[in-house]
Amino acid sequence: xxxxxxxxxxxxxxxxxxxxxxxxxxxxxxxxxxxxxxxxxxxxxxxxxxxxxxxxxxxxxxxxxxxxxxxxxxxxxxxxxxxxxxxxxxxxxxxxxxxxxxxxxxxxxxxxxxxxxxxxxxxxxxxxxxxxxxxxxxxxxxxxxxxxxxxxxxxxxxxxxxxxxxxxxxxxxxxxxxxxxxxxxxxxxxxxxxxxxxxxxxxxxxxxxxxxxxxxxxxxxxxxxxxxxxxxxxxxxxxxxxxxxxxxxxxxxxxxxxxxxxxxxxxxxxxxxx
Ligand code: SF4
Numbered sequence: 001x002x003x004x005x006x007x008x009x010x011x012x013x014x015x016x017x018x019x020x021x022x023x024x025x026x027x028x029x030x031x032x033x034x035x036x037x038x039x040x041x042x043x044x045x046x047x048x049x050x051x052x053x054x055x056x057x058x059x060x061x062x063x064x065x066x067x068x069x070x071x072x073x074x075x076x077x078x079x080x081x082x083x084x085x086x087x088x089x090x091x092x093x094x095x096x097x098x099x100x101x102x103x104x105x106x107x108x109x110x111x112x113x114x115x116x117x118x119x120x121x122x123x124x125x126x127x128x129x130x131x132x133x134x135x136x137x138x139x140x141x142x143x144x145x146x147x148x149x150x151x152x153x154x155x156x157x158x159x160x161x162x163x164x165x166x167x168x169x170x171x172x173x174x175x176x177x178x179x180x181x182x183x184x185x186x187x188x189x190x191x192x193x194x195x196x197x198x199x200x201x202x203x204x205x206x207x208x209x210x211x212x213x214x215x216x217x218x219x220x221x222x223x224x225x226x227x228x229x230x231x232x233x234x235x236x237x238x239x240x241x242x243x244x245x246x247x248x249x250x251x252x253x254x255x256x257x258x259x260x261x262x263x264x265x266x267x268x269x270x271x272x273x274x
Contacts, residue, residue, distance in 0.1 A: 017061040019257045024049065024057060026080060027072035028261040031101045033137035034125065035201040036165050036193050039072060051079040053263035055086060061257065066093040072261060075102045081110045084118070094118040097163070100147040101140050108154050121161045121189065122148055127176030135170055152184060162186040166212050167193030168202035174212065 026049045028039050039045065058067060067087050074080055075098050084107070087094040096107075100122050111118050126132040129141035152160055162181045166174055174190075181188040192212055193201050204212070260266045 017257070018063055018254050019061040020063055020065045021068065021256045022057060022061055022064055022066075023068040023070055023256065023258045024054060025071055025259065025261045026054065026069050026074050026077045026083065029076050030071055030073040030099065031076075031138055031140070032073070032099055034199075035135055035169060036125070036167055036199040038199055045072075047261035048077050048079070049259075049261050049263055051082045051086075054079070054083045057259055057263065058086060058090065058092070064090075064092050066095050068095040068097070070097045073099055073102060075104045075107060080104070081106050084110050084114075088114050088117050095121070097121045097123060099123050099136075100144045100151070101138065103147055103150070108151070111155055115156075115159075119159045119161065120151065120155065121163045122151065122186075123163045123165070124148070124177070124180070125164055125170050126173050127180040128173070131170065131173050131176075148184060148186075152186065157185050157187075160186055161189050163189040163191075165191050165193050166204065168204055168208070171204060171208060171212070 027047060029046050029048065030037075030039065058064065067083075069077075069080060069083060071077075074096060077083075080096075081104075084094045084096065094111075094117065096111075096118060098120065111120065124132070124144065125135040126141075129139075132141040132144070133139050148162075162177070162184065164170075164174075164177050170177075177190075178188060190212055192204050193199070258266050
């Protein structure tokens with residue numbers, strides 16, 4: 001895959017940063033092998049970003065309002081609690097993702113002690129065991145469901161989200177996902193699979209995006225981070241034939257930055273395939 005120099009996120013060293021949000025892949029290790037995943041063709045897949053590198057990133061961007069810890073499976077990083085606590089100490093919202101395939105008592109305790117300063121997004125692509133295993137390659141459905149329920153009991157539901165990415169392979173299960181989020185009492189975020197940057201899933205057929213939008217609108221689901229609206233990504237716009245409803249790409253205008261598990265500023269995932 002090539003990359004476009006036009007879509008290279010600003011490096012941390014590139015002078016005064018105006019970034020308000022940092023997305024940091026704190027590991028590229030994950031027990032799952034999802035069909036949508038951009039990391040399945042990335043090498044190596046075992047990197048763990050250390051706390052010093054994370055701290056350097058955070059200190060390089062003094063205007064940060066939120067820091068997303070992603071991956072890979074972020075909960076596999078042994079330093080994640082130190083990273084979360086650094087965000088708390090600096091008044092930055094810790095925006096944490098997980099597949100809920102692993103349980104980290106120290107992470108749960110750190111979040112429980114800091115109500116309101118974090119968001120936890122649990123990424124689940126299916127609402128049943130067979131669909132889950134087909135999508136993720138991991139026979140972990142029972143453990144994932146139990147972990148999500150325990151998270152809700154321990155942390156409450158205010159800052160807990162269910163997230164799902166919809167491609168052709170799991171579009172038929174979207175109703176089940178919505179019902180699962182309602183049963184668990186969790187807010188739901190929906191995004192369509194992005195047809196560049198990696199993964200082996202099938203992009204939604206033209207017109208099928210409407211099915212996803214209907215759910216997003218009907219359930220008030222957060223859609224690309226903006227309720228019922230698309231963010232300003234030109235690749236998404238072109239891929240799905242939709243009109244952008246918001247201003248420019250946050251990566252291009254420098255308000256959002258992204259680092260890989262080696263601590264390197266990276267090009268936008270969406271643009272890599274162009
Ligand atoms: S859980 Fe996330 S990081 Fe892990 S394989 Fe699936 S999409 Fe990739």
